[in-house]
Amino acid sequence: MTSPETPKQNIFANRSVVILAAVAGLALLTVIILLILLLRPTGENAAxxxxxxxxxxxxxxxxxxxxxxxxxxxxxxxxxxxxxxxxxxxxxxxxxxxxxxxxxxxxxxxxxxxxxxxxxxxxxxxxxxxxxxxxxxxxxxxxxxxxxxxxxxxxxxxxxxxxxxxxxxxxxxxxxxxxxxxxxxxxxxxxxxxxxxxxxxxxxxVSEATAGQSNIIQLGESAQLDNIQISVPSVSYMPDRAEVPNGFAFFQIDYEIQNVGLTAFDSNLLRLTLIDNIGNQYALNPTASQIGNFPALNGFLNSGQVMQATAGYQIPLGLSSETMNWVVARSDTGAQIQVNLPFTGSPSAAAASTSITLLQADVASDLTSLILTGQVTNLNNQPIVITETDISLTSPDGSNYLLVATNPPFPWSVPAGQTLQFAVTYQRPMVETAVFNVLSQSFQLSGLR
Missing domain, CATH: 2.40.260.10 (Sortase)
Structure with a gap:
């Protein structure tokens, strides 16, 4: 038979429990403080x-x-x-x-x-x-x-x-x-x-000072932009695709890019800008780039990787620019190259590769109009576009006569190697002779009065 515990024994037992609880609480508090110190971000990470x-x-x-x-x-x-x-x-x-x-x-x-x-x-x-x-x-x-x-x-x-x-x-x-x-x-x-x-x-x-320090190359040549090498083998002028908005044309640049460095290169560091002779700058157009011969550049280029890509731009129809400059710049280093490109969409370029024939000139039955018929043959391997500003009827005294009607309507798009028949109606000149101009080709008309 066990004897009952005395009050003194109960006091000692309760005191032991309290001491153990305090020690455990202190240990837990210490662990929490250490975790906070270890997990707190350093100044470098915060910045x-x-x-x-x-x-x-x-x-x-x-x-x-x-x-x-x-x-x-x-x-x-x-x-x-x-x-x-x-x-x-x-x-x-x-x-x-x-x-x-x-x-x-x-x-x-x-x-x-x-x-x-x-x-x-x-x-x-x-x-x-x-x-x-x-x-x-x-x-x-x-x-x-x-x-x-x-x-x-x-x-x-x-x-x-x-x-x-x-x-x-x-x-x-x-x-x-x-x-x-x-x-x-x-x-x-x-x-x-x-x-x-x-x-x-x-x-x-693109400042003149910066441009003077950059690599300037021509179509078919290659240049190195830090650890990237770029060459442009061909360009295309597209005025007649269904995707092209009215009054505009697509200009596409096919290029080859190679990472000659030892690490992967992020192509988003490149700025691809098209500049005409006047100084107007054109940004990449997603639609013009997507319908090109090659995919648009995107993502990373691994070390040694070569990729063919197309950069497409939307430009005004009938843009008067003998050449186009393509500037490829790196946003991280500021280094850039300039590629001088031929432009077949200008009126002078179109005239050089076009055969124009005036077939007939008749005074209309109402005696107030002059009807001219002819044809345009495209001798180039690129389509050409003729707009209303590319034709005129003038007289020696400097008069410019009103265009009344045209068939087909402007713009005239002539595919490569094709011929387009046209008829235009002008206000009848008040003088004996006049000159009909199409692109840079002129035809003298006489006996108009």
């Missing part, structure tokens, strides 16, 4: 994540780090970025901060320093930059004139120059200002109250 530091005091360690963005809302782009650090325009210089667009697509940062701008993280085709609202800054943007330049410099020391293009008021909820389709810069006035904000657009400018 590399733009969402952790919306407005870093410096550029941080984002230079040349892989970046995946889908800023146009349609596709995901993998690039290597070089963070912008300064923006210069109108005699002013802005230091640059960085902020990503929020998940709800809202972007209206609050900047207190009017000499500090903010760059939309990931916008590297069309650089989107916010300028804080102030009287001086508004006067600066509103005072920009055609030809005024804006220079953006990156942390890697690469400078990009843009030329003022246009200025407009845009709704604050309009997401098109963030689009990444055309090389350029977009400046947004931020911090204003109301439903609209001032937006300035600039187009990417």
């Amino acid at each position: 590399s994540d733009p969402t952790l530091t919306p407005f870093p005091t410096g550029v941080g360690s984002a230079l040349n780090e892989p970046l995946v963005v889908g800023i146009d809302g349609n596709s995901t782009i993998t690039v290597t970025t070089d963070t912008p650090v300064t923006l210069a325009l109108g005699g002013r210089s802005f230091t640059m901060q960085t902020q990503a667009i929020a998940a709800d697509q809202a972007w209206n940062p609050n900047l207190e320093d009017e000499d500090t701008a903010v760059w939309v993280f990931g916008s590297i085709v069309n650089y989107v930059v916010g300028i804080p609202s102030s009287d001086d800054n508004r006067a600066l943007l509103e005072g920009l004139q055609p030809g005024d330049e804006m220079t953006l410099t990156t942390r890697g020391g690469v400078s990009y120059t843009f030329s003022f293009d246009n200025r407009q008021l845009v709704s604050t909820v309009d997401q098109n200002v963030f689009a990444q389709r055309t090389p350029g810069v977009t400046l947004l006035m931020i911090g204003d109250e109301g439903n609209e904000r001032l937006v300035v657009n600039g187009r990417y400018l």
Whole structure:
């Protein structure tokens, strides 16, 4: 038979339980503190994540780090970025901060320093930059004139120059200002109250100094762009495809690109710009590129890999340019090459490869009109297009007579190796002789009165 426990024994037992519980609690607290210290991000990691530091005091360690963005809302782009650090325009210089667009697509940062701008993280085709609202800054943007330049410099020391293009008021909820389709810069006035904000657009400018330092090659030649080698064997002018909008034509460039480096190359680092003799610049057109002889360039090129690709552009129909310049530039290093290309779509090029015959000239029965019939034969291996501006009826006194009717209607598209029959009706000249012009070929008419 056991004896009952005394009160003194119960006190010792309870005290042991309390001591053990306290030791266990202290151990658990120690483990939690150690886990917090181990899992807390370091300063370096925090600087590399733009969402952790919306407005870093410096550029941080984002230079040349892989970046995946889908800023146009349609596709995901993998690039290597070089963070912008300064923006210069109108005699002013802005230091640059960085902020990503929020998940709800809202972007209206609050900047207190009017000499500090903010760059939309990931916008590297069309650089989107916010300028804080102030009287001086508004006067600066509103005072920009055609030809005024804006220079953006990156942390890697690469400078990009843009030329003022246009200025407009845009709704604050309009997401098109963030689009990444055309090389350029977009400046947004931020911090204003109301439903609209001032937006300035600039187009990417290939300066003469930069062009003089680049490799300039001709059709069929090759050039090296850092660790990439490019050659252009052929070009095509397409004015008559069903996919081409009215008043335009497609210009396609077939090229071969090879990665001669030791590591994979991200093709999204390349900017492919077409420039005519006047200086107009054309961005890649997805439709014109997709219907080419080869697929459009996309993704990575492995070391040693060779790829044939097509770059397509949409240009005005009847563009008067003897040649076209294709500029391939790297957005990470600023290196570029220029390829001088023949252009068969200009009136002079079409005339050189066209045989035009005037078959008949008749005064209409009403005696007020002159009917001319003839044919155009295309001797080239590319289609040609003749527009209303390519034909005329003039007299020695300088008069230019009214075109009344044409069959077929303009534009006239003549496939390679084919012949087109035409008939045009003009106001009857008031003089005895006149000259009918088609492209650069002229026919003298007499006995008109």
